[in-house]
Amino acid sequence: MSRPLTVTTPIYYVNGRPHIGHAYSTIASDVIRRYAQLRGRRTFLLTGTDEHGQKIERSAKEEGLSPEAFLERLVPAFREAWQALGCAPDDFIRTTDARHQRFVRALWKRCVDAGDIYLGAYEGWYSVADETFYTDKDLVDGKAPTGRPVERVKEASYFFRLSRFAEPLLAYYEAHPSFVRPEGRMNEVKAFVRGGLEDLSISRTGVRWGVPVPDAPDHVIYVWFDALSNYLSALGGPQSELGAELWEPRGEVLHVVGKEILRFHAVYWPAFLMSAGIPLPTGVFAHGWMTIDGQKMSKTAGNFLPPLPIAEAVGSDVLRYHLMRDLAFGQDGDFSHQSLLTRYHGELASGLGNLVQRIAAGTLEKSLGGELDASRLGPEGAEEREVRDAASTASAACAAAMDELAPHKALEAAFSLVAACNRYVDRREPWKLAKAGDEAGVARVCHTIIEALRQVSVMLWPIMPEKATQMRARFGLGPLLPTEGLDLWPSVWGALPPRLRTQPGPALFPRWDDDAQRAILSRLGAEIPPELQKQADKPAAAAKEHAKASAPALKIEDLSKVDLRLALVLEAAPVEGSDKLLELKVDAGDPEPRTILAGIGEHYTAEQLIDKRVLIVANLAPREFKKFGKTSHGMILAVKDAAKGALSVLGPDKEIPAGTRAS
Ligand code: MSP
Numbered sequence: 001m002s003r004p005l006t007v008t009t010p011i012y013y014v015n016g017r018p019h020i021g022h023a024y025s026t027i028a029s030d031v032i033r034r035y036a037q038l039r040g041r042r043t044f045l046l047t048g049t050d051e052h053g054q055k056i057e058r059s060a061k062e063e064g065l066s067p068e069a070f071l072e073r074l075v076p077a078f079r080e081a082w083q084a085l086g087c088a089p090d091d092f093i094r095t096t097d098a099r100h101q102r103f104v105r106a107l108w109k110r111c112v113d114a115g116d117i118y119l120g121a122y123e124g125w126y127s128v129a130d131e132t133f134y135t136d137k138d139l140v141d142g143k144a145p146t147g148r149p150v151e152r153v154k155e156a157s158y159f160f161r162l163s164r165f166a167e168p169l170l171a172y173y174e175a176h177p178s179f180v181r182p183e184g185r186m187n188e189v190k191a192f193v194r195g196g197l198e199d200l201s202i203s204r205t206g207v208r209w210g211v212p213v214p215d216a217p218d219h220v221i222y223v224w225f226d227a228l229s230n231y232l233s234a235l236g237g238p239q240s241e242l243g244a245e246l247w248e249p250r251g252e253v254l255h256v257v258g259k260e261i262l263r264f265h266a267v268y269w270p271a272f273l274m275s276a277g278i279p280l281p282t283g284v285f286a287h288g289w290m291t292i293d294g295q296k297m298s299k300t301a302g303n304f305l306p307p308l309p310i311a312e313a314v315g316s317d318v319l320r321y322h323l324m325r326d327l328a329f330g331q332d333g334d335f336s337h338q339s340l341l342t343r344y345h346g347e348l349a350s351g352l353g354n355l356v357q358r359i360a361a362g363t364l365e366k367s368l369g370g371e372l373d374a375s376r377l378g379p380e381g382a383e384e385r386e387v388r389d390a391a392s393t394a395s396a397a398c399a400a401a402m403d404e405l406a407p408h409k410a411l412e413a414a415f416s417l418v419a420a421c422n423r424y425v426d427r428r429e430p431w432k433l434a435k436a437g438d439e440a441g442v443a444r445v446c447h448t449i450i451e452a453l454r455q456v457s458v459m460l461w462p463i464m465p466e467k468a469t470q471m472r473a474r475f476g477l478g479p480l481l482p483t484e485g486l487d488l489w490p491s492v493w494g495a496l497p498p499r500l501r502t503q504p505g506p507a508l509f510p511r512w513d514d515d516a517q518r519a520i521l522s523r524l525g526a527e528i529p530p531e532l533q534k535q536a537d538k539p540a541a542a543a544k545e546h547a548k549a550s551a552p553a554l555k556i557e558d559l560s561k562v563d564l565r566l567a568l569v570l571e572a573a574p575v576e577g578s579d580k581l582l583e584l585k586v587d588a589g590d591p592e593p594r595t596i597l598a599g600i601g602e603h604y605t606a607e608q609l610i611d612k613r614v615l616i617v618a619n620l621a622p623r624e625f626k627k628f629g630k631t632s633h634g635m636i637l638a639v640k641d642a643a644k645g646a647l648s649v650l651g652p653d654k655e656i657p658a659g660t661r662a663s
Contacts, residue, residue, distance in 0.1 A: 002039075002041050002252075003041075003250060003251055003252045004041060004042035004043065004044065004245060004246055004250070004251040004252065005033065005036045005041050005042070005043050005044070005251070005252045005253075005254065006043070006044040006045075006046060006235075006246045006247075006251055006252070006253045006254070007029045007030075007032050007033040007036075007043070007044070007045050007046070007254050007256060008029065008045075008046045008047070008231050008253070008254070008255050008256065009025050009026045009029045009045075009046070009047040009048075009089075009256055010025060010050075010255075010256075010257050010258065010261060011047065011048040011049055011050040011093065011095065011227055011230050012047075012048075012049055012050060012078060013049075013050050013053075013055055013056065014049045014050070014051055014056060014070075014071055014074045014075055014078065015055050015056055015059040015074075016059075016074070016304065017074065017077050017304075017306060018077055018078050018081040018306065018307065019297065019304040019305055019306060019307070020290065020292070020297075020304075020305040020306070020307045020310070020323075020335060021258070021289070021290055021297060022078075022081075022307075023081065023085055023307035023319075023323070024287070024290060024323055024327075025256055025257070025258060025287065026047055026081075026082050026085065026087050026089075027085055027086075027087060027319075027320050027323055027324070028256055028287060028323075028324070028329060028407065029045060029047070029087075029256045030045060030082075030085075030086070030087035030088065030089075030462075031320070031324060031407050031462045031463055032254065032256065032402075032405065032407075032462075033045040034461065034462035034465065034482075035402045035410075035462040037482035038458065038461060038462065038480070038482050038487075038488045038489060039487050039488070039489055040482070040483065040484060040485050040486045040487040040488070041484070042484050044090045044091075044246055044251075045087070045088065045089045045090050046089060046090065046091050046093065046230075046231065046234050047078075047082060047087075047089045047091075047092055047093075048091070048092050048093035048094055048095070048230055048234065049071075049075050049078055049092075049093075049094050049095070050095055050223070050227045050230075051067075051071050051075075051094055051095045051096045052095050052096070052209055052210040052211065052220070052223050052226050052227075053131050053207065053209065053210060053223030053226075054126075054128045054131065054204075054206075054207050054209070054223075055128050055129065055131055055223075056070070056071070056209060057207060057208065057209040058128060067209050068096075071096065075094065078092075079092055081307060081308060084308055084311055084316060085307060085308075085311055085316045085319070085320065086316045086317065086320060086465055086466060091234050093230045093233060093234040095211075095226055095227060095230060097233075099233060099234075099236070100229070100230060100233040100234070101211045102233070103229055103232060103233035103236075103237055104211050104221060104225070104226050104229045104233065105211065105214050105221075106237065107225075107229050107232075107272065107276055108213065108214055108221060108225070109214055110275070110276035110277065110278075111160065111272060111275045111276055112214075114275045114276065114277070115161075116160055116161045116164065116275040117158050117159065117160055117161075117202070118158065118159055118161070119156065119157075119158055119159075119216075120156075120157060120158070120159045120199075120201075121154070121155065121156050121157060122153060122154070122155055122156075122157035122159075122201040123152075123153070123154045124136075124152075124153060124201075125138070125139060125144075125150040125151065125152060125153065126150060126151055126152075126153040127144040127146070127148045127149065127150045127151075128149075128151070129144075129146070129148040129149070130144055130146055130148055131223045131224065132144065132224075133153075133200075133201055134150055135198075146260070153206065155204065155205045155206050156205050156219070157201040157202070157203050157204065157205070157219070158201070158202055158203040158213060158216070158219060159199040159200060159201055159202065160199060160200045160202045160225075160271070160272070160275070161199055161275075162197045162198065162199050162200045162267075162268070162271055163196075163197050163198060163199050165197065165270075165271040165274060165275070166193050166194075166196065166197045168271075168274055169193050169197075169267065169270060169271060169274075170190065170193055170194065172270065172274075172280065173186065173189070173190055173193075176283075178283060179266070179280075179282075179283050179284065180262070180266045180283070180284050180286065181283060181284070181285045181286070181330070181405065182285075182286070182330040185259065185262060185266075185286045185330075188262075189262065189263070189266045189267060192263065192267065193267060197267070197271075200222075200268065201222065202221065202222040202224075202225045203216075203219035203220065203221055203222055204219065204220055204222060205218055205219055205220075207220055208220065210222075210223060210226060211226050224264055224268065225268075225272065228264060228265070228268065228269040228272065229272075231253070231255065231269075231281065232247065232278070235247060238278050238279070247278075247279065247281075248279035248280065248281060248282060249279055252282040253281035253282050253283075254281070254282060254283050254284075254285060255281055255283070255284045255285070256285050256287065257284060257285070257286055257287070258286065258287060258288075258289060259286040259287065259288060259289060260289070262284065262286040265284045265286075266284050266286075269281075285329075285330070285405055286330070287329055287330055288327065288328075288329075288330060288331045288332035288333060289332050290327065290332070290333055290334065290335050291332075291333075291334045291335070292305050292334070292335050293334070293335070293336050293337065293526070293527065294334055294336075305335065307319065309523070309524055310340075310524060313520045313523055313524055314340065314344065314520065315466075315467075316466070317463075317464035317465070317466050317467045318340075318344060318348065318464075318509075319340075320463055320464060321343075321348065321411070321463055321464050322339075322340045322343055322344070323335075324407040324408060324411060324463050325343060325347070325407075325408055325411045325412075326339060326340075326343065326408075327408065328406075328408050329405060329406055329407055329408055330405075330406075337520075337521055337524060337526035337527075338521075338526075338527075338529050341512070341517055341520070341521075342579075344509065344512070345511065345512070345579055346577075346579070347415060348508075348509040349509040349510065349511045349512075349574070349605075350511075350574035350576065350601075351415060351418050351419065351422065351576070352415070352418050352456070352471075352508070352509065353507055353508040353509030353510070354422075354573055354574055354606055355418060355421055355422055355425070355449065355453070356453065356471055356474055356508050357507055357508070357606065357607050358425065358571070358573060358606070359425070359446055359449045359450065359453075360474045360475060360502045360505075361502070361504075361607060361610075362571065362610065363430045363431065363434065363442060363445065363446055364442075364446045364502055365502055366434070367430070367434035367439070367442045368439065368442060368443060368446065370501055370502040371499070371500070371501050371502075372443060372446055372447060372450065372499065372500040372501075373443070373498070373499055374447065374496065374497075374498040374499065375498065376439070376440055376443055377440060377443050377444045377447050378438065378440035378441040378442075378443060378444040379444070380444065380448075383424055383427055383428060384424075384444065384448050386420070386424065387420055387421060387424050387448050387449075387452055388448075388493050390416065390417050390420035390421075390452075391417055391420075391451075391452050391455050391490070391493060392493070393413075393416075394413045394414060394416050394417035394420075394455070394456075394459070395413075395417075395455055395458075395459065395489065395490045395491070397409075397410075397413035397416075398410045398413035398414050398459045399489055401413055402462070407462075407463060410459065410463075411460075411463065413459070414456055414459035414460055417452055417455065417456055417459075418456060419576070420452075421448075421449050421452050421453070422573075422576065424445075424448065424449070425445065425449065426573075428441075428445045430442050430445040430446070431570055431571045431585055431593065432592075432593070433445065435593075447496065450475050450496060450500065451493060451494060451495070451496050453471065453475065454472070454475070454477060454490070454495065454496060455490035456471075457469075457471050457472045457477070457480070458480060458488060458489060458490050459490070461480050467508060467509075468480065470505065470508060471508055473503055473505065474502060474503055474505050474508070475500055475502060475503075476500045476501045476502060476503055477496075477497075477500070507605065507607055510605060511574075511601070511602075511604075511605040511606075513602050513603050513604075514532055514602055514603075514645055515645065515646075517532055518532055518534070534645055561619075562617060562619070563617065563618040563619035563661065564615060564616070564617060564618070564637075564661065564662035565588050565589065565615070565616055565618045565659060565660065565661050565662065566588075566613055566614070566615060566616075566651070566652060566656055566657070566658055566659065566660045566661075566662065567586035567587060567588035567589075567594075567596075567613070567614055567615075567616045567618075567634075567636075567658055567659070568586060568587045568588075568611070568612075568613050568658035569584050569585075569586050569609045569610055569611060569612045569613075569614060570584075570585045570586060570587055570593050570610070571584065571585040571593075571610065572584050572585075572606035572607070572609040572610050573606050574601055574606060575597065575601075575625075575628050575630065576628070577627070577628060578601070578628060579601060579602065580599045580600070580601045580602055581597050581598070581599055581601055581625070581628070582597070582598050582599075582600060582601045582604070582606055582609065583595060583596075583597055583630065584596045584597075584598060584609065584636070586614070586616065586634075586658075587658040587659070588616060588618055588634065588658060588659055589657075589658055589659015589660070590659070594618075594633045594634060595630070595631070595632065595633055596616065596632050596633060596634045596635065596636060597623075597625055597628075597630055597631075597632035598632075598635075598636045598638075600636070600638060600647060600649065602647075603646070603647040603648075604649070609649075612649070612651060613651045613652055613655070613656065613658065614636050614637070614649045614650065614651045615636070615637045615649075615650045615651055615652075615662060616634045616635060616636050616637065617634055617635045617637065618634050619634075620633075620634055620635050636649055637649070637650045638650060
């Protein structure tokens with residue numbers, strides 16, 4: 001059985017509230033751990049707060065508060081944020097915890113005993129914002145390489161003999177080539193160490209807010225020596241019961257960090273541990289940095305984006321999905337509100353949500369009364385086998401991607417199965433089978449889709465735990481219950497219970513019309529893109545004027561040329577790759593349902609249209625939509641309020657039979 005996995009996030013500075021960058025690291029760590037949980041591994045997710053150092057000391061002072069009072073105001077915001085974002089850490093370590101400080105001092109003493117700590121004097125530059133020492137040659141235009149200000153420091157200081165560790169570190173990297181990931185980052189770390197390591201100043205006398213150095217209370221321990229220790233202090237040290245079980249060599253430990261703090265994790269922390277004779281963690285994954293709508297987040301730009309309002313507006317799972325899908329894990333990327341909405345509509349609402357709705361509320365509910373009996377399925381044909389194959393390819397690719405810490409690729413794999421399912425439904429046209437009374441055929445289609453979606457729910461659970469659970473519930477499947485020693489990853493086709501019953505529920509990913517999107521964007525203070533901007537309120541009179549001018553007079557016989565008919569919408573589904581088009585199957589009194597493509601997807605969800613009676617022009621020449629490989633046989637009549645942007649399809653206010661001609 002595989003070893004237990006501990007995933008750690010960086011512990012965050014509490015000089016402000018959590019922002020989306022912090023959320024990104026925590027969500028990614030939670031996703032990695034949930035995947036391992038599904039595979040039956042014992043797991044542990046650790047996060048916390050970095051509460052010492054000059055940055056916090058100064059921020060508190062600026063607010064006229066003691067550091068303790070300042071922290072008490074801010075720390076709860078971190079705990080709450082992770083909970084609201086669906087992250088479930090097993091422990092939340094604070095560097096002000098007594099258990100933590102005890103371990104830091106113990107680690108210090110072990111390094112002293114190893115002869116790796118000595119008293120000296122430090123003279124050089126310090127950036128409080130980075131909590132980092134810099135030499136003259138590090139500075140760029142008189143500032144830290146991060147662009148942050150530096151100040152001159154000259155004080156007595158304890159040093160760690162980092163210079164002794166260049167060779168052992170390089171040997172370690174050689175022996176453990178995936179210690180740092182992605183690979184390119186390993187090369188950067190090696191190059192840095194090969195460039196030579198200088199001893200590291202690890203105590204401050206000019207700072208009071210920290211852990212006092214054992215036997216030298218006028219010094220406090222440098223905030224990074226203090227902070228890095230959290231990974232072990234939270235486990236009670238390497239020899240405690242938990243530490244022995246979870247830390248190397250019995251457990252695997254993965255530190256997830258932003259790329260800017262890789263050096264601390266891949267060079268300094270291993271060196272401290274080597275000195276203390278403690279095994280090193282298994283690996284460090286450095287992810288990229290995110291800009292916001294193209295801009296760097298900074299105090300000066302005042303654009304720290306808080307994650308909770310986004311989660312409140314779109315749902316925490318949607319935010320998790322977007323962050324994991326839109327940014328390639330390990331690379332830099334941009335967070336854009338607009339692309340969140342675009343992905344939501346294209347992949348979640350149209351791709352997955354509509355498929356679930358089409359089968360649960362549509363075909364299964366309407367044709368089979370919501371019940372699926374596995375003993376009454378029609379035969380399996382080539383089309384079903386294609387979905388089966390797509391499922392086994394997707395589940396293998398998704399697992400491989402998660403194993404290589406690439407959640408963006410894992411999602412791509414899961415969604416390739418969703419797309420295969422949508423193609424399958426389009427080809428099998430279960431509504432036709434239903435009309436022909438082929439219940440076994442309908443049941444086969446539903447069974448195939450639900451089995452595929454069961455597998456998709458497992459693949460999506462690490463990223464969207466709530467939605468995956470809701471989706472399962474819709475088909476009467478219970479929640480996933482990760483259990484140690486039990487691998488829940490989909491490996492065989494056909495694990496559905498013999499009888500299923502759909503459960504009523506709201507649409508998994510409802511479509512947001514223009515008004516809803518505008519409301520979300522303005523609530524989040526984000527820019528409204530031109531295509532969503534309301535046309536300046538046109539006075540109603542001008543609209544009337546326009547109507548008059550554009551309507552030529554008709555003779556009554558001209559009117560009879562237009563075949564206006566009432567049609568009943570049987571099926572509706574968004575057209576893949578289009579934000580606006582919906583593909584409708586309508587009963588317009590013809591022998592077969594006819595297909596009409598209508599550009600009303602921004603105003604109606606597919607579900608809202610099903611069972612609606614609408615007025616159509618039935619004798620319009622067929623119109624080809626080449627881009628989507630589809631043809632429309634008719635047009636739905638609708639009116640649009642130019643000022644409000646609202647659109648309404650036209651239909652009768654009494655139940656008139658489908659196919660009736662308008663007169
Ligand atoms: N306290 C240290 C870490 C100590 S770990 C022993 C620290 N804290 S921090 O509050 O500044 O958080 C830094 C982490 O937040 C980054 O490493 C990264 O994980 C995350 N991010 C902060 N801004 C970010 C972006 N703009 N984009 C992505 N992640 C970012 O450093």
